Amino acid sequence: MNALNFALAISETVMAIALAPLLLGLVDQCRAWLQNRRGAGLLQPYRTLRKLLKKDAVVAQTASPLFRASPYVQFGAMALATAIIPIFGTHSLLATSADTIALVGLFAIARVFTALAAMDIGTAFGTLGARREMMIGFLSEPALLMVFFTASLITQSTLLPNIVITMTSHELVIYPSLAFAAFAFVMVLLAENARIPIDNPSTHLELTMIHEAMVLEYSARHLALIEWATALKLLNFAAIGLALFLPWGLSAPGDGGLAIAASLLIALAKLALFCAVLALIETMSAKLRIFRAPEFLGTAFLLAVLGLLVHQLLGS
């Protein structure tokens, strides 16, 4: 039983890591369809990764070991987060060693290392990117925490599997506080994953870029890791969102093979739906000026806090 669970957890994580770029490809493809373009195909991210992994790396002379280590840390942190978050089942091995707060901490590790690496070379763009990333971070991080707390207050736990189990175990109740939290979460998700309206992952427009500015100096394997970590991050956020707000269909430890297969399919469907919605949002909104970003995130933060307050006021 335990061995099975172990295998299941490992395979879930490995699968998620492998599938993450596909998610990115799907979003891009959906966007292209929505914009009446043909698009580069679902597998474009994999092609990009293969290309990058083939190339010789170019590293600035002024780079320090931190610069080179950072992509590994980013990827490692994201992969670990994937291992913690329930993708299609709540059988994560590390679930009890890191709760939602630690998850936020993990994301923060990735962010801090990205920002530090960006500052390492000492170019104007690198520091600019780092500054903007941290600006996003200092608002989105507490907002994310607040979202988690709303769920935690409802379920009396900060452990993601327990949240999911509690949410699904009783019959459908509409939590007004969760509605606020969901709104806030979507906004945080957009900001954290460098999507429109905060950032545009597909351009290098110097004055508006955030995430791209930080990785300007990276190439080849380092860049590949970073891109992959980005994809993983999107997957992680999607999985978190789905676990919090659409927790149904996740398999529990001890479920039979059929149930697991079903939950896998349900999870894939939910992720596809997520991609479509994300593409829709991105297509329908315009990019904000960089200094509107704090307002956007501030709104997200306040919404999340309101969610908490609403929970306190109305009770569960």
Next chain:
Amino acid sequence: MALWCLLLIPFLGALVLGLFGARRLAPEFNVAFSFSTFVTSLVLTAQVIREGSFLVGREQFFVDPFNVFLVALTAFVGWTTSMFSRPYMRIEEHHGRVNRARLRLYHSMYQLFSFTMLLALLTNNLGILWVAMEAATLTTVLLVSLYRTAASIEAAWKYFILCGVGIAQALFGTILLYFAAEKVLGAEGSTALLWTHLNAIKGQLEPTVLTLAFVFLLVGYGTKVGLAPLHNWLPDAHAEGPTPISAVLSGLLLNVALYAVVRCKVLVEGATQSGLASHLMMGFGLLSVLLAAFFLLRQKDIKRLFGYSSIEHMGIITFAFGMGGPVANFAALLHMTVHSLTKSAIFFTVGHACQKAGTQVMDDIRGLLLVSPTVGWGLLLGTLAILGMPPFGVFTSEFLVITTAMRDQPWATPILLLALAVAFGAIFHRVQSMVFGATDLKPLPHPPALLPVFVHLGLVLMLGIYIPPTLANWYRLAAAMIG
């Protein structure tokens, strides 16, 4: 016997130095006389500790723990000040501020001043007490005007007139006291002014008369203590006289004047039982503390600054004596001791600092720590001590005063603490900028005597963390005596 010697030595000293004070070795003689006075006072103290209070000279002189403690303190500070004054006055002579003839006057008056203070402390006769206080004023007037500059003459004039008038009120008070006592004791044998007798029959004295008498006595001796608003002579006299004199004025004369007030308070409170005297003292004390604190903020002259600080501390002591009771009196006596020691130590350092800088204006004094670490550290530590920073003894007594005030007079506590905070800011800001910083001052022609400074501060430090049981018992006895 020790008592006679105690009075005789400074008197003789005044005579001898009056004749030979212009000689080169006069400062050393001054030290020698002061030292023998101190030794004698120790003998007397030992005698009191051994035998308890006693009367001498047809009851005209009286020694009890209260005054013998002040006698010892006075003799000690008198001695250390004379040690300080030795190089200090030499440097003043070197700078041409005084000549030999003035030095003779200085030394002679210094001893005479000691004599008058000791007389005031030791006498049992309230009339003699008055005479001695007046005489102390007269001798110090001459000392304050020693430099014969416009400012020093002005200061001395104000000192003389204000204290003279003030003390005249005290005489009226004494007359009223005599008047009341004479009705009980009779005029024969002239015992009606002897404190011991008065104290014995204080319950029978006429309350109305004593109340009136106390008003006059308080205003009179209070002027000399420097209680606001009677204090106006004090900063001037402290600022313009030679620094050793500022040191003894602050450290000793104010104490002696306060001693007179307290002696009278004991009688009056005994007679009236109304607490009026206590309340008056508390009121004056608080007012002095408060006013002095705000005055401190505007000072430019360093000696004036510490003059006001003396007003503040006299206010605290007066307040404490006003509250009365074993703890408050204990605290007041302790505060008298530590204030005398600390303030005179400060004046010692201030004196040398001013000599180095050639000015008393604080804005022109900088970087004492660099030019002379001992002076700088002495001033800095002394200031911190006087501001009531632990582990120095001033904190100990202030702690006792404040905690007692919280119990007995809670309304007064915030005022007291506010004043202490303001005073802290005012004084420390000034002193810090004098002690710190860079400077181009030069060393002095004679090596300064800073041993007294550190001896005083060491004693104050000791009193801050450990009061020897003997001393504590002694204070307790005196405190009980004051009631």
Next chain:
Amino acid sequence: MSLTPLSIILALVLAWFAVGLLGLIAPRNVAWVGRTLFPLGAAMGLAMAVAAVLAIFGATETRILAIGLPDLPMHLRLDALSAFFLALIGVTTTGISLFAAGYFRGGDGTAPGLMGLQYHVFLASMAMVVLADDAFAFMVAWETMALSSYFLVTTQHRVPEVQSAGFLYLLLAHIGAISLLLCFGVLQGGSWQFTFDAMRAADLAPAWASVAFGLALFGFGAKAGLLPLHVWLPEAHPAAPSPVSALMSGVMLKTAIYGMVRVSFDLLPHTQWRWGVVVMVVGGLTGLFGAVFAAVQSDMKRLLAYSSIENIGLIFSGLGLALLFRGMGMGTLSALALAATLYHCLNHAQFKSLLFLVTGSVMHATGERSLGKLGGLLRHMPWVAGMALIGTLAMAGLPPLNGFVSEWLLLQSYLLTPSLPHTLINMLAPLGVAVFALTTALASYVLVKFFGVIFLGQSREPTAPPARDAGLLERAGLIWLAATSVLLGLLPVLVLRALDRVNLELIGSSLGERAATWWSVMPLSSERASYSPLALGIGILVCVALTFLLVRRLYHGRIRLCTPWGCGYPQWTPRMQDTAEGFGQPIRRVFEPFFEVQRQTPTAFDSAPKYRVVVTDRWWGLIYAPIIRLVQMLSRWVSFLQQGNISLYLLYSFATLLTLLAFVL
């Protein structure tokens, strides 16, 4: 005298004194003072930590010394709370003293020997503060601590700013002390015994208890740097030599926390929940304020000073929570909040000292404190940078380091507030947790700025000679503190077991043995929340290592070095990197109303364009300036009394006489 922990600790305190005095033998001899005495002091610190840890698990000890007031000899008491703080002092000072051994050199400031005396008196007085068991002993130790640290702050007294910083510090410390004195006066509650035992026994009316609590909050808040009494902190910390800043920020501020805990949990047995609300609100605001201000600083030590204010805010908000729970009679929850608070004290002591020491090394290497002139030191000072990175990550609250553990515990306690039976608090708690979260997030912003601007990028002053890495002793100090930061993060069980003793003593309830195992922390129940730092740490390491190995296997390209690309801009100088001001700019814009900003922007036609921005604290103008004006006005009025006219003076005497006569008539 048997060899109890208390006697060992007392002996160590005396030994610190002695070490300090020994420095006066040859005050200018760096080898003697630095290489001999300071390491000796460090060893004593370690010994103290060991003795204190033993004492936490031992019985409470009391002793009466033969010094002090005649009626109130100094009482000492070593219980779990004081032992915990002694351990904190011991552990932290070990690192700081080691560093200081290499740091202090001859120079134009105070002689090293004298500084050694002040330093060790400072240490000894902090230990005595924690041991004191009566008001007098406490006040003496407390003020001695203020005084000795004041002297240490003003070491470089030739600099005018240092003077004013020192003055402000001592003034506020003194005002705080006055408030504490008043507080003790209220606490004794009519017994007029000033021992803490009497205060514990005193039965105060609730209103008086609140007054005492308010006074304590003011007094200890002034020392800790609570809003709005924080003004001295950003001045004094930069002025002091770095080991001293480390000591003040890392250790001395904690004595204020100790005092607060002692008064509010021990001396005031009947907690009122309203106190908790007040403390929580003040703490939360302080935290946010500190973080926001830290983000816009351009002096590295000021930045850290504001960050200390931030952490103090967090600690106080946790303390508020603990009081709140206690006031509501929820022992276990209160125990959790208190444990989290004290844990954060310990953590903050480690990483903040570490970072202050780092600034010391940086200043020694470059002579610069301004972030605008630093940069790229990672290449020249790998050791310092490495340790700084650990400190930075710890303070930014990243798992699995120590900052995260205590913040995690604090957040867990916040999540328990819905169980409180009070609507207002239930509404306040979400706001509290929001502010808390925002503050911690801002902290990572601040620390990215701190580390990035100093150690990463290129030197912003390219002409400066290359910096040298820290010496051996300095390195040892840094490593010690970094190691404690990591250990405290990975093995919270060590601390939580000790803190449970404190909880039992102060609150009467505890988290229990099950709350923390070697493997993981489960403060209340394993369903509710758990965190396993070891697992997470190993997980991160494994993931990163696996990634590394896999990429190595998959990847076949080589590495080429070239000039940075920078979007292909042809002209590129290190001065084009973000400055500290630039990095703080988003925060400045977002939190505009917090600041008073003076900006000097160039126009397009300036021949020598200059951009300058000065950010100042509004509190000064709001509170301090009016007070100063009021006092000055009063003193001006008072000085009208003294016009130099003798007739007037006589009139005063006369009027006094007549008034008094009329009064008694």
Next chain:
Amino acid sequence: MLKLSLASQLIHFGAALLLLTAFAMLTQRRVLSLVNLFAWQGLILSVSTAVVAYSSVQHHLYVSAALSLLLKVILLPLILRRLLKRLNVRWDNETLLSVPTTMLVGIVLVVFAFSLAQPIAELSTSIARSTLGIALAVVMLSFLMMITRRKAVSQVIGFLAMENGLFFAATSATYGMPMVVELGVALDVLVGTLILGVFFFQIREQFDSLDLQHLEQLKED
């Protein structure tokens, strides 16, 4: 009402004269006349002391009377006159308050002093008991004079007049203080006057005049 003895009538008469001189001093602007008034005051004091001594058979009061005669009628006026001559002081040209105002204030003070002394005088056994109020009034008037005068010399005369008032109080309320005290007081007064005399010269040397307005440099600003 009790019929007063001759002695007591005499003393009352002296007291009234004393009060009169005090008022006269308050209004007098010429410094030399002030000295004369002071001498007269001393004489009255000395005579009334002698009367008290005679009527109460207190022999030591004769000594007091003689002492005050010597000191206050002969020695001090002599010294003062000499000083004035040497210093060339004539007029105390301005007072702070106008003379009528000063008088008014003086009258108020007298009323105050009387009412203050009333309860005490009741207790007195001395034949001169009702004069205590007058003594207090003299003290207060002298105080007022010191406040209103601008010249150093007149201030000193005010001081000495105050001393007279005190002396009178001592003899009227009781039969004089113990001898040793009286001697001490007299010595102090004498030495004080001498020192003040020295001061006059120093002040003149420094400021070229005896105006007190020069002595207003030490103050807070």
